[in-house]
Amino acid sequence: MYNQKHTRFAIPFVFAVTLFISACSAPTPALKADPTAIATELPLPGAMTISKEPCSPQTVNVFAAASLTEAFKEMAPLFQAEESCAELVFNFAGSQKLSQQILDGAPADVFASASDNNMEEVKSAGLISGPGSQIFARNGLAVVVCPKTNFTIETVKDLAQPGIKLVVAAREVPVGDYTNQFLEKAAADPQLGQAFVDAFGANEVSFEADVRSVLAKVDICEGDAGIVYSSDAFTDKSEGIKSFLIPEALNVIAKYPIAGIKVSANPGLAQKFIDFVLSDQGQQILEDNGFLKAK
Amino acid sequence: MAAFNYEPIEPGRPHPENANRQDPEILLSSGTDTTRERWAQRLWWLAALPMLVFFILPLLTLFSYSSLGDLLKSLQDGTVHQAVGVSLRTTFLSLLLIILFGTPLAYLLGRHRFPLHRAVDALVSLPTVLPPSTAGVALLLALGRQSTTGGFLADIGLPLSFTSGAVILAQVFIAAPYFITAAALGFASVDNELIQAAHLDGANSWQAFRFIVYPISRVALISGAVLSWSRALGEFGATIIFAGNFPGRTQTMPMAIYLGFESNLTNAITLSIILILISFGALLAVKSLVSRAAQP
Numbered sequence: 001m002y003n004q005k006h007t008r009f010a011i012p013f014v015f016a017v018t019l020f021i022s023a024c025s026a027p028t029p030a031l032k033a034d035p036t037a038i039a040t041e042l043p044l045p046g047a048m049t050i051s052k053e054p055c056s057p058q059t060v061n062v063f064a065a066a067s068l069t070e071a072f073k074e075m076a077p078l079f080q081a082e083e084s085c086a087e088l089v090f091n092f093a094g095s096q097k098l099s100q101q102i103l104d105g106a107p108a109d110v111f112a113s114a115s116d117n118n119m120e121e122v123k124s125a126g127l128i129s130g131p132g133s134q135i136f137a138r139n140g141l142a143v144v145v146c147p148k149t150n151f152t153i154e155t156v157k158d159l160a161q162p163g164i165k166l167v168v169a170a171r172e173v174p175v176g177d178y179t180n181q182f183l184e185k186a187a188a189d190p191q192l193g194q195a196f197v198d199a200f201g202a203n204e205v206s207f208e209a210d211v212r213s214v215l216a217k218v219d220i221c222e223g224d225a226g227i228v229y230s231s232d233a234f235t236d237k238s239e240g241i242k243s244f245l246i247p248e249a250l251n252v253i254a255k256y257p258i259a260g261i262k263v264s265a266n267p268g269l270a271q272k273f274i275d276f277v278l279s280d281q282g283q284q285i286l287e288d289n290g291f292l293k294a295k
Numbered sequence: 296m297a298a299f300n301y302e303p304i305e306p307g308r309p310h311p312e313n314a315n316r317q318d319p320e321i322l323l324s325s326g327t328d329t330t331r332e333r334w335a336q337r338l339w340w341l342a343a344l345p346m347l348v349f350f351i352l353p354l355l356t357l358f359s360y361s362s363l364g365d366l367l368k369s370l371q372d373g374t375v376h377q378a379v380g381v382s383l384r385t386t387f388l389s390l391l392l393i394i395l396f397g398t399p400l401a402y403l404l405g406r407h408r409f410p411l412h413r414a415v416d417a418l419v420s421l422p423t424v425l426p427p428s429t430a431g432v433a434l435l436l437a438l439g440r441q442s443t444t445g446g447f448l449a450d451i452g453l454p455l456s457f458t459s460g461a462v463i464l465a466q467v468f469i470a471a472p473y474f475i476t477a478a479a480l481g482f483a484s485v486d487n488e489l490i491q492a493a494h495l496d497g498a499n500s501w502q503a504f505r506f507i508v509y510p511i512s513r514v515a516l517i518s519g520a521v522l523s524w525s526r527a528l529g530e531f532g533a534t535i536i537f538a539g540n541f542p543g544r545t546q547t548m549p550m551a552i553y554l555g556f557e558s559n560l561t562n563a564i565t566l567s568i569i570l571i572l573i574s575f576g577a578l579l580a581v582k583s584l585v586s587r588a589a590q591p
Contacts, residue, residue, distance in 0.1 A: 222439050
């Protein structure tokens with residue numbers, strides 16, 4: 001009896017003391033930037049380098065929009081073959097997050113953004129080096145068509161056929177907003193007009209939460225067609241999936257700017273990478289990955 | 296059932312209305328022990344506090360972002376209105392299907408022993424631990440229009456994907472286990488001799504169920520049904536994958552909350568508050584029902 005009562009008292013006491021101690025211990029200072037985001041792709045000290053000639057490797061930190069992942073990774077070995085001392089280190093993330101990291105002082109040499117707004121933020125903070133930013137790629141809307149559909153879908157107009165199941169993105173997310181802008185342009189177009197927009201609307205069966213879900217539902221043919229970014233449409237490796245670009249007059253084109261960062265430790269190499277992206281070779285790789293040429 | 300019934304004991308401090316009622320704990324213990332008990336409970340509260348605060352804080356914060364005026368204004372909003380309508384309609388039908396098709400399975404599990412009993416039991420609980428998105432992908436592949444079943448249904452004019460039928464099936468898949476598990480426990484608690492006695496007195500199987508099994512397991516059935524319904528109301532992951540998102544047709548409250556977060560935060564908060572209030576009310580009702588039933 002006596003022991004039991006003591007145990008009853010002791011267990012909560014241990015809990016409370018533990019809590020008290022942990023509450024009193026000094027708080028860990030919060031880190032301002034997210035170091036892991038950059039650190040994951042930074043080379044470890046003493047890590048092997050790909051350089052051919054004996055020269056100390058010079059790191060070029062490229063902060064690039066997530067949609068550029070495939071294209072830039074394809075460029076890396078080709079660029080490094082030209083610049084044997086350069087070592088490209090990528091940080092892929094949303095452009096918004098990247099511009100924030102650069103403003104917070106992250107060691108970026110090149111910034112490739114998916115939107116002008118985020119490039120402007122960095123520019124207005126005075127962090128862009130000499131020549132300023134250049135457009136290096138464009139991304140637009142494309143129609144993806146499931147391979148097993150019973151309908152013939154080859155042009156935008158075909159999307160108005162009654163009975164087609166159209167999957168689009170919700171208006172609340174950027175790609176859905178672009179889809180909406182495309183429909184506004186279509187309504188004003190003499191060839192398509194409001195009748196097309198109404199028929200399109202009647203065919204919509206779902207407003208998906210993101211572009212990947214639109215693609216997935218067309219991939220498995222739950223929807224006959226869907227509207228996605230061209231970079232998603234043309235890199236979709238699903239069997240038999242077809243896609244075509246929405247004509248430029250109706251399309252909503254996002255422009256991708258690239259620029260060197262002022263605080264760069266290697267401004268020369270940074271500029272060489274930018275030149276490579278803008279070269280015919282770089283532009284071809286971007287086009288292979290579903291982007292439209294910068295023109 | 297007794298496990299649910301934890302009445303808080305506050306030794307040495309009887310409720311004013313029950314001032315005359317002597318707590319048996321107090322009668323057994325001496326004065327020092329009562330003090331000890333009281334301190335023990337205080338320490339337990341202290342130790343329990345972080346978890347409690349962790350639950351309460353985010354929910355209360357949500358309320359602080361809204362006012363009664365905002366709430367009423369958002370309720371007039373078409374999206375909110377439609378989402379509440381779709382949610383109530385689909386969860387009502389889901390609940391009917393769950394009770395209709397879940398009860399036989401619960402009875403089988405609760406009152407019969409057969410080979411693979413444990414496997415079936417585990418299978419029934421599986422949807423509660425699976426990520427709902429897994430369930431959504433599985434349902435889409437099994438019942439989408441490219442599947443044999445889904446293709447057949449679409450051919451006879453009953454397409455499932457992107458319809459409220461898909462919303463209901465997703466909810467049934469995710470929420471039915473809560474009813475079936477509770478009901479099976481309820482059915483299992485009925486003494487075999489009672490049923491045998493009823494049969495001896497000439498009751499047929501239906502009468503034995505209606506007048507013996509049902510009254511005894513009624514609390515379990517009702518609380519299981521309420522839990523199931525609350526879970527169906529909160530269903531999101533499987534629904535958005537299998538049924539898609541179409542306002543007024545397949546967009547339930549959780550989906551409107553998810554998309555509202557990207558655009559209209561006020562609406563998202565209103566819907567969240569409605570869901571919290573409904574779910575809390577439902578859980579509170581279940582707990583009171585169970586604890587009242589457990590008392591003689």
